[in-house]
Amino acid sequence: MTRPLIIGLTGSIGMGKSTVAGMFAEAGIPVFDADAEVRAMQGPGGELVPAIEAAFPGSTGPQGVNREKLGAEVFADKAALARLEAIVHPAVAARRAAFLARHADKPAVVFDIPLLFERGGDAAVDLVVVVSAPAEVQRARVLARPGMTPQKLDHILSLQLPDAEKRARAHHVIDTGTSLEATRAAVAALIAALPAP
Template sequence: MTKIIGLTGGIGSGKTTIAGYFAFWGVPVYYADDEAKKILYRPDSCSEVLDALGEAAFTDGLPDRQKIASIVFNDPAKLAKLNSIIHPKVKQHFIDWVAANNDAPVVIKEAAILFESGSYKDCDAVILVTAPREERIRRVMLRDSTTREKVLQRMDNQWDDEKKAAMSNYIIENNTPEKAKENALSVYKIITSNVL
């Protein structure tokens, strides 16, 4: 039976980097956020998003992620509606992906809102990646060429690290690349042994 390990962390924590280490060490990794982006552009999703958010969320007939973000991050009801469209489709896609990787003893599900979406309940264990708040803000501003205000807005829609840490099995502190890789390797050795 394949074990499912959730991998999460707040925006800018470096969870994708950590996921990359696990992938390099041979663990299949499902990038839920990337799949959600692809699913957003499927015709079935497009029509549902149009019904939920209107023309203002589109550019040239396709969902515009920046416009969607500006709509939903200021309106919890619209964010919940968008999540109710996308999350079930991602969940089904993940189930199919696990079935296709059922020869692997362990798989990783990397997702920014693993706890917020409730999908942590489908995991055998959860790894939380943390980093200092100011460092996270700096990383995201640099990565997305965005403003501090917009990063903080996105952070406000995620649980804080303390809340997530209380529900996680392993915590990887991503303060320096060397230490983060060392911590990830320790967790890798545990989850790929039969200790879990």
């Protein structure tokens, strides 16, 4: 049975991964956005809400999971984070498998996975594309987000593989420290050079 070429798209926080994922989608390549799937499953009426409430009482409400409240519980507690991941990861894997089945006839698909290397997901893809920008650009982008602080950013970065290591392990690097036009051209060139599945 043939299947699409699976492109693993990753990059540290603030590197422009969502923008690049959008460029792949605009070019007609289906994108599986792991974060968006998690948000949907944790939103109002989401399938993960009961299990998360059972594991973390008081962390959900009519709007689904209270991400700030849950985040505060798991932010610095590795055991709590592992409990949450044991609920979330199998559900995401099931959605990813269904996505792949729906797009089995496509030449390529993108798995947009923020922690691709950190969780060993690179073993399940054919090609790894890392989105990268200079550290000062990354920092400025992230600190412009509502509620973000230098301390929060440093903590998030401490949980992620360093950008230089991600770039070293990538098959392709898309530089987003340039103009949107240059990034779009880099994505188009990469798509044009994709091997047949």
